[in-house]
Amino acid sequence: MRPVGSKYLLEEPLGRGATGTVWRARQRETAGAEAAVAGQPGETVAIKVLKEELANDADVVMRFLRERSVLLRLTHPNIVRTRDLVVEGELLALVMDLIDGPDLHRYLRENGPFSPVAASLLTAQIADALAASHADGVVHRDLKPANVLLKQDDRGMHPMLTDFGIARLADSPGLTRTHEFVGTPAYVAPESAEGRPQTSAVDVYGAGILLYELVTGRPPFAGGSALEVLHQHLSAEPRRPSTVPDPLWTVIERCLRKNPDERPSAENLARGLRTVAEGIGVHANSAQIAAADGVGALLMPDPDPAQVPGVPGAADPTQVLPSNAGSYDPNAATSVMQQQGHQGNQANQWGDADPTSVLPNRGAADPTAVMPPVPQNPPGGNPDDPHPWQNQLRAARDRNEQTQVQYLDPNEDPLRRRPQRQVARPQQQPRQQQPQQYAPRQQRPAPRQAPQPQQQPQQYAPPQAPPPQQPRPPREPRQRSANPMKIPGLGCLKGCLFMIVILFVVSWLVWEFTPLQDWIGTGKGYWAQLSDWFSTVTDWIGELGGNSGN
Numbered sequence: 403m404r405p406v407g408s409k410y411l412l413e414e415p416l417g418r419g420a421t422g423t424v425w426r427a428r429q430r431e432t433a434g435a436e437a438a439v440a441g442q443p444g445e446t447v448a449i450k451v452l453k454e455e456l457a458n459d460a461d462v463v464m465r466f467l468r469e470r471s472v473l474l475r476l477t478h479p480n481i482v483r484t485r486d487l488v489v490e491g492e493l494l495a496l497v498m499d500l501i502d503g504p505d506l507h508r509y510l511r512e513n514g515p516f517s518p519v520a521a522s523l524l525t526a527q528i529a530d531a532l533a534a535s536h537a538d539g540v541v542h543r544d545l546k547p548a549n550v551l552l553k554q555d556d557r558g559m560h561p562m563l564t565d566f567g568i569a570r571l572a573d574s575p576g577l578t579r580t581h582e583f584v585g586t587p588a589y590v591a592p593e594s595a596e597g598r599p600q601t602s603a604v605d606v607y608g609a610g611i612l613l614y615e616l617v618t619g620r621p622p623f624a625g626g627s628a629l630e631v632l633h634q635h636l637s638a639e640p641r642r643p644s645t646v647p648d649p650l651w652t653v654i655e656r657c658l659r660k661n662p663d664e665r666p667s668a669e670n671l672a673r674g675l676r677t678v679a680e681g682i683g684v685h686a687n688s689a690q691i692a693a694a695d696g697v698g699a700l701l702m703p704d705p706d707p708a709q710v711p712g713v714p715g716a717a718d719p720t721q722v723l724p725s726n727a728g729s730y731d732p733n734a735a736t737s738v739m740q741q742q743g744h745q746g747n748q749a750n751q752w753g754d755a756d757p758t759s760v761l762p763n764r765g766a767a768d769p770t771a772v773m774p775p776v777p778q779n780p781p782g783g784n785p786d787d788p789h790p791w792q793n794q795l796r797a798a799r800d801r802n803e804q805t806q807v808q809y810l811d812p813n814e815d816p817l818r819r820r821p822q823r824q825v826a827r828p829q830q831q832p833r834q835q836q837p838q839q840y841a842p843r844q845q846r847p848a849p850r851q852a853p854q855p856q857q858q859p860q861q862y863a864p865p866q867a868p869p870p871q872q873p874r875p876p877r878e879p880r881q882r883s884a885n886p887m888k889i890p891g892l893g894c895l896k897g898c899l900f901m902i903v904i905l906f907v908v909s910w911l912v913w914e915f916t917p918l919q920d921w922i923g924t925g926k927g928y929w930a931q932l933s934d935w936f937s938t939v940t941d942w943i944g945e946l947g948g949n950s951g952n
């Protein structure tokens with residue numbers, strides 16, 4: 403147990419990210435007036451201890467102190483509350499509410515993608531959190547599944563957005579000199595990558611990527627290297643997965659617009675997603691279906707987006723990394739990307755999932771040396787073991803219709819052949835400007851989803867089956883049946899006849915080629931012996947009939 407300040411004791415590490423290590427901790431005594439939440443002695447909290455590089459940077463410390471009020475006042479049901487900030491010696495730490503649940507990245511990896519309804523409702527709550535922070539002038543800038551914790555309570559599962567302000571702290575001129583930026587490649591908005599001014603629209607772009615990942619299991623832009631991913635953000639159009647209904651695709655596509663001015667505000671995004679969730683559920687009435695189909699009209703941009711102050715220059719993808727940069731892990735930690743002069747030794751910064759390689763190495767032997775090394779398997783359980791709470795979730799989800807997932811091997815999806823509820827819905831024409839979004843596999847009809855009847859709009863349901871959007875595919879030619887008239891029992895009769903033939907052949911072989919007939923002493927051939935037995939039996943039956951007649 404290590405003290406953090408005089409008020410907290412670190413108990414065990416919960417995880418390590420690019421900017422620090424998160425610990426389960428206990429409150430020793432009530433915090434002072436400067437804390438947003440005073441807390442009670444013995445209360446459990448989570449504490450993010452920032453890395454030594456950050457803690458040692460005078461500019462970060464300044465920012466930390468300056469942003470204290472912003473971080474402490476950000477309160478929303480879907481934002482992990484920052485309770486206190488600790489600055490002590492060379493230690494910077496954020497004290498947060500402890501969230502009992504996995505992060506969304508881990509949940510997705512272990513449970514597979516969400517149904518379109520569930521993904522819409524979950525992302526709507528994240529958009530609520532973004533709308534609240536944008537209204538307060540705070541842009542998250544590092545939205546990704548790993549920064550969404552899933553909190554379970556009596557009313558369901560709630561996404562809780564965390565790491566607010568961390569990107570801003572890491573954005574210190576000392577750490578991110580000109581031509582560097584903080585972010586995670588798979589979720590970086592084109593304007594961040596290009597060094598254009600950033601606004602709250604970068605979070606909406608991140609929400610679009612996250613939404614895409616929720617319904618497909620992977621972000622839209624992938625590649626062998628971070629550089630490739632970055633280029634795709636700048637120039638590639640996302641490919642439409644077959645399981646995404648039209649209204650949901652409209653939302654995703656608008657969030658992923660290259661031009662930030664064309665993306666919806668977070669508030670409109672939340673409203674649009676709830677409209678979509680209502681309109682694509684199995685219980686949708688015609689008005690809800692029509693509203694979902696017209697969701698595009700709801701997705702108005704923010705006329706006055708929150709600005710990211712002092713945006714650093716961005717990484718020019720053509721200059722940042724050598725072409726042989728390490729293979730890119732989309733789930734890698736937040737990166738600080740450098741543009742000039744470090745190509746050689748920074749090549750791995752974008753490619754490696756190693757969160758400790760992210761910040762510029764300033765010669766410290768161990769960049770996490772401010773705290774003891776984090777064990778891979780922290781005491782009290784293997785971090786890769788499913789959380790007990792996740793098993794409950796999985797069970798709850800399995801009781802419902804399951805998501806049909808495009809990239810899953812059908813043989814590995816035992817729920818796939820379950821009957822899916824369908825609802826008649828006007829067919830929509832594919833959008834003309836997105837012909838490539840209709841993959842050949844879209845021929846498969848996508849069934850509609852079955853929302854929880856008692857489900858509250860603020861909660862998302864376990865993943866369910868997606869709705870029909872595509873025309874029914876041509877049926878496979880039927881196999882010719884040996885029983886085309888479907889005569890009952892014919893299969894059984896064939897089996898019996900087959901067995902009789904087998905028995906006959908076997909008995910003939912035994913009779914002719916074994917010493918059996920010598921042992922019995924008849925000396926007769928098989929047929930003669932058979933007809934003998936046959937006449938004996940018919941005589942016996944005749945006698946029986948005669949006796950009963952008398």
Ligand SMILES: Nc1ncnc2c1ncn2[C@@H]1O[C@H](COP(=O)(O)OP(=O)(O)OP(=O)(O)O)[C@@H](O)[C@H]1O
Pocket residue numbers: 416417418419420421422423424448450482498499500501502504505544548549551564565734735736757
């Ligand atoms: N408030 C919290 N309550 C409980 N667990 C938390 C809390 N905050 C973070 N964690 C856990 O700690 C892990 C590490 O968090 P952290 O934010 O440092 O990592 P990250 O988001 O993966 O990294 P990055 O710094 O690249 O964003 C998370 O995956 C999560 O499991």
